[in-house]
Amino acid sequence: AAGLWGREVARMAGIELPLMTLEHQYFVTETIPEIAALGRRLPSVADRDSEYYLRQEGLGLLVGAYERDGRFWAEDGTPAAFGHELLEADLERIEPNVLAACARIPALAEAGIKRVINGPMIWSPDSAALFGPVPELTNYYCCAGIIPGFSQSGGLGLLLAQWIVEGEPELDLFGWDLARFGAWAGKAFTKARALDCYAHRFRIHFPGEEREAGRPVRTRPVYDRQKALGAVFGLNYGWEQPLFYGDGEVTEDSFGFARQPWHQAVGAECRALRSGVGIIDTSTFAKYEVTGAGGADWLDRVVANKVPRRNGRATLTPLLGRRGGIAGDFTVTRLDDETLLMIGSGMAERYHKRFFDAVPRPHGVAFRSVTEARAGFNVAGPQARTLLARLTDADLSSAAFPFLTGRRLTVAGLAGVAIRVSFTGDLGWEIYVAEADQPALFEALMAAGADLGVRPVGSRALASLRIEKGYGSWGREYSPEYWPQEVGLDRLVKLDKPEFLGREAYLAVKDRPPRERLVILEVDASTADASGSEPIFLADGTAVGRVSSGAYSHTFGCSLALGFVRADLAVPGQALDVAILGRPHAARILAHAPFDPSGERLRA
Numbered sequence: 001a002a003g004l005w006g007r008e009v010a011r012m013a014g015i016e017l018p019l020m021t022l023e024h025q026y027f028v029t030e031t032i033p034e035i036a037a038l039g040r041r042l043p044s045v046a047d048r049d050s051e052y053y054l055r056q057e058g059l060g061l062l063v064g065a066y067e068r069d070g071r072f073w074a075e076d077g078t079p080a081a082f083g084h085e086l087l088e089a090d091l092e093r094i095e096p097n098v099l100a101a102c103a104r105i106p107a108l109a110e111a112g113i114k115r116v117i118n119g120p121m122i123w124s125p126d127s128a129a130l131f132g133p134v135p136e137l138t139n140y141y142c143c144a145g146i147i148p149g150f151s152q153s154g155g156l157g158l159l160l161a162q163w164i165v166e167g168e169p170e171l172d173l174f175g176w177d178l179a180r181f182g183a184w185a186g187k188a189f190t191k192a193r194a195l196d197c198y199a200h201r202f203r204i205h206f207p208g209e210e211r212e213a214g215r216p217v218r219t220r221p222v223y224d225r226q227k228a229l230g231a232v233f234g235l236n237y238g239w240e241q242p243l244f245y246g247d248g249e250v251t252e253d254s255f256g257f258a259r260q261p262w263h264q265a266v267g268a269e270c271r272a273l274r275s276g277v278g279i280i281d282t283s284t285f286a287k288y289e290v291t292g293a294g295g296a297d298w299l300d301r302v303v304a305n306k307v308p309r310r311n312g313r314a315t316l317t318p319l320l321g322r323r324g325g326i327a328g329d330f331t332v333t334r335l336d337d338e339t340l341l342m343i344g345s346g347m348a349e350r351y352h353k354r355f356f357d358a359v360p361r362p363h364g365v366a367f368r369s370v371t372e373a374r375a376g377f378n379v380a381g382p383q384a385r386t387l388l389a390r391l392t393d394a395d396l397s398s399a400a401f402p403f404l405t406g407r408r409l410t411v412a413g414l415a416g417v418a419i420r421v422s423f424t425g426d427l428g429w430e431i432y433v434a435e436a437d438q439p440a441l442f443e444a445l446m447a448a449g450a451d452l453g454v455r456p457v458g459s460r461a462l463a464s465l466r467i468e469k470g471y472g473s474w475g476r477e478y479s480p481e482y483w484p485q486e487v488g489l490d491r492l493v494k495l496d497k498p499e500f501l502g503r504e505a506y507l508a509v510k511d512r513p514p515r516e517r518l519v520i521l522e523v524d525a526s527t528a529d530a531s532g533s534e535p536i537f538l539a540d541g542t543a544v545g546r547v548s549s550g551a552y553s554h555t556f557g558c559s560l561a562l563g564f565v566r567a568d569l570a571v572p573g574q575a576l577d578v579a580i581l582g583r584p585h586a587a588r589i590l591a592h593a594p595f596d597p598s599g600e601r602l603r604a
């Protein structure tokens, strides 16, 4: 919590924090007669277009601005001798912002300037704090990069105290957790993002908004090929990940609260996968290998479900937090007597390190990330088997390769691992190969599936597909704030195991009635879908929950949302209102997710 010296103090402990310092100016005016005559205080104002803020100061105004071309200060490190002296004023830099403020409040244009303040601020790449225990160190907590320090300090202090004393804060703080950045967030990225955040401090941000600054940072070998196919990329823990593939008419991303021009391109991808076969890049998923004879015993002490004991079996498992909530969800596949492959959320890899390191590994057991070393694709859809069968000699029939199994195999002449799991809800396999083999695998899949209508499918289509199947996603439906019984994962918590992370905490909450439940809603929405965080009301205006994810279902032609509602209302048919763009949209709780409720497609 060393403020402007956050980088230097972190370096004393051997860590680099992605922080960058920028100058920031505000000025205070002389008395403004119109304000003096008011006899009451004015509200604070922030202009979302012109990036200035103002509030009353004495009988004048305090006006600050976030100019477009911010100026870095001491970018290589804050001088040890700096004593919070003011920097040289340079009001010309904020002139466009101030002129906009004068146009809004003409009295400001007549006011004299009493004093100018120019001081440095220290920014993270997304302007939220770098908060929490540093995963690579023991008992080392960080609270740096705080921009609105006056308003956030009390809350940050409380939550940090909880983290230190109780092992976990009461709120899901992933958005502020320093583990959301890895070593990939180097100086060039941090500089570009900090400048972008500074220049757009007050801008209205939209659902699904992707910002270009500082990218690309991490690409896979197939990136150029995906780009040539029209891929429009988003950022996922540093990686460039295809969001959707442009269809000739729409070649760029756009964002807003309403459906965007790429809606149709995403629809075409969803339909192609549901009717034939699609190829989704899953390289961004976190991948871990546990090796050694005692590996399964060790992992059993980490995760809540039973680690598979039969070679070739795969299982889904939650990871529980210190308060018994969902800290993660993983697929664990036993490849042989001494090798387990684990797949988890890519953006949470550094966050999860804290949990994996919390259980000492016995001699002979190794745990390592293979996220960078391996890349892969999910081949999914009713024709997935037909396509893959053309590229491998392995028997892919359900008898020989059932759902929730996995094994090493050769595909298109490349050594890989195939796991029969599904995030789309459709028949499919995730195939992982050495990163260098990724382009060859992609070309082989595209060529072998040409007559089957194969299409590359992006993450926006995947979001729609998994929602119509009712599958939760970590960071949205699954979070340490929710207990397993509230999100339907309690059947995967195995209390007959004597020991695993969060077991005692879960025992303390497991018989408590759910506070809220995860439900799937059909929403009467025609131009804008829920995207997450929309409040849910009863018809009389009582707030009863919130949306966690939402999307248009191209398969069923309706708008869907996953969300949490008060447990007593979580019954099929319950009518609710979802507030989208500030207006109530009629919605009803569905008895089950619309896609393949019996699991036939999944197990085909």
Ligand SMILES: Cc1cc2nc3c(=O)[nH]c(=O)nc-3n(C[C@H](O)[C@H](O)[C@H](O)COP(=O)(O)OP(=O)(O)OC[C@H]3O[C@@H](n4cnc5c(N)ncnc54)[C@H](O)[C@@H]3O)c2cc1C
Pocket: 001, 002, 003, 004, 005, 009, 024, 025, 026, 117, 118, 119, 120, 121, 143, 144, 145, 146, 147, 148, 149, 150, 151, 152
């Ligand atoms: C011009 C300007 C306007 C601003 N306006 C606002 C505003 O309107 N609202 C708002 O909320 N925020 C505003 N801020 C930001 C606010 O000042 C900061 O967010 C806040 O001060 C950050 O708090 P901090 O605790 O992280 O760091 P600091 O307040 O800088 O505290 C860090 C402390 O650590 C100490 N320290 C450093 N190194 C060591 C060491 N090695 N050993 C011991 N101690 C050490 C420092 O001396 C310092 O006291 C503004 C900033 C500027 C520059």
